[in-house]
Amino acid sequence: xxxxxxxxxxxxxxxxxxxxxxxxxxxxxxxxxxxxxxxxxxxxxxxxxxxxxxxxxxxxxxxxxxxxxxxxxxxxxxxxxxxx
Numbered sequence: 001x002x003x004x005x006x007x008x009x010x011x012x013x014x015x016x017x018x019x020x021x022x023x024x025x026x027x028x029x030x031x032x033x034x035x036x037x038x039x040x041x042x043x044x045x046x047x048x049x050x051x052x053x054x055x056x057x058x059x060x061x062x063x064x065x066x067x068x069x070x071x072x073x074x075x076x077x078x079x080x081x082x083x084x
Contacts, residue, residue, distance in 0.1 A: 017047060035059050 021042075025032035035042045039057040044050050051057065060068050 036061060
């Protein structure tokens with residue numbers, strides 16, 4: 001089953017494709033393992049699109065003892081200051 005994205009803006013598309021990938025990974029152990037090992041290939045196969053060569057994708061799987069918080073890219077690239 002290939003996944004497809006509805007037409008929407010870039011931020012919304014990313015949220016939707018992440019939800020679709022997560023939903024499929026929760027239902028299919030083999031898919032989850034492939035997604036962890038080679039996410040760019042799985043994204044290309046499932047969505048019919050290649051990510052740019054200079055874009056890296058890392059899939060992390062939480063455990064009952066590890067929680068990941070992903071901070072979005074800051075376009076301004078200014079360093080964070082204490083209290084910000």
